[in-house]
Amino acid sequence: MKKTVAVIGSRGAIGNAVVDTLLADESVEAVFKFSRAENTEHDDKVKHIFIDIEDEESIKQATESLPEDTKFDLIFVATGILHDEKNVFPEKSIKDISFDKLIKVLTINTIGPTLVGKYFIPYLRKDSKSTFAFLSARVGSISDNKLGGWYSYRASKTALNQIIRNFSIEVARSNKNAIFIGLQPGTVKSFLSKPFEKNVKSENLFTPEFSAKKMLEVIEKLDSSDSGKVFAWDGEEINP
Numbered sequence: 001m002k003k004t005v006a007v008i009g010s011r012g013a014i015g016n017a018v019v020d021t022l023l024a025d026e027s028v029e030a031v032f033k034f035s036r037a038e039n040t041e042h043d044d045k046v047k048h049i050f051i052d053i054e055d056e057e058s059i060k061q062a063t064e065s066l067p068e069d070t071k072f073d074l075i076f077v078a079t080g081i082l083h084d085e086k087n088v089f090p091e092k093s094i095k096d097i098s099f100d101k102l103i104k105v106l107t108i109n110t111i112g113p114t115l116v117g118k119y120f121i122p123y124l125r126k127d128s129k130s131t132f133a134f135l136s137a138r139v140g141s142i143s144d145n146k147l148g149g150w151y152s153y154r155a156s157k158t159a160l161n162q163i164i165r166n167f168s169i170e171v172a173r174s175n176k177n178a179i180f181i182g183l184q185p186g187t188v189k190s191f192l193s194k195p196f197e198k199n200v201k202s203e204n205l206f207t208p209e210f211s212a213k214k215m216l217e218v219i220e221k222l223d224s225s226d227s228g229k230v231f232a233w234d235g236e237e238i239n240p
Contacts, residue, residue, distance in 0.1 A: 053112030136182030168228030
């Protein structure tokens with residue numbers, strides 16, 4: 001059976017690579033790309049729909065733009081923020097914490113994906129395996145935190161992992177074939193990682209294409225017992 005997939009955040013480095021990898025997969029029939037890009041071009045395999053994950057009404061309207069009978073085999077949420085070009089940057093110490101930065105990071109990394117779940121979950125396929133994957137991070141693991149710092153980013157990903165777990169528990173009651181997971185993409189060469197690339201060994205700095213391929217391989221191997229967990233790009237389970 002041919003697959004229908006959705007990628008939320010398709011304009012980013014990882015999201016775009018996930019789209020390209022899926023488009024090269026002959027088992028994929030349709031790819032719905034969701035982003036803030038004003039792109040109305042469609043073809044037989046690719047559909048673009050506007051979404052702003054910082055706006056709940058926009059998320060709702062994005063689902064309302066879907067054909068009524070749409071059912072997704074995979075929904076991949078590739079959105080996220082670690083820093084921006086102006087004011088947001090990982091906090092090195094307590095004195096760097098600010099209300100505005102916390103709100104911005106939590107909105108994009110936690111609240112937005114949670115609302116995506118709220119409106120997109122009804123579109124998951126029920127008659128066979130379907131996966132709802134969210135980009136997470138190893139630094140969201142409380143047990144793995146040995147260095148401190150990065151307050152807002154760490155907290156936003158920890159909270160997201162709890163949301164993923166909650167989704168997995170509740171949705172299992174109505175859709176036993178649905179799998180919810182977090183994915184750590186590794187350190188990917190992108191705008192997000194650029195300020196930190198000098199601290200990463202070259203063999204541990206991945207292209208978006210490599211990361212996307214590995215994460216989709218992880219998704220392919222999942223079963224219902226994996227729902228609610230967080231995995232690294234190589235399939236390693238990341239403890240809470």
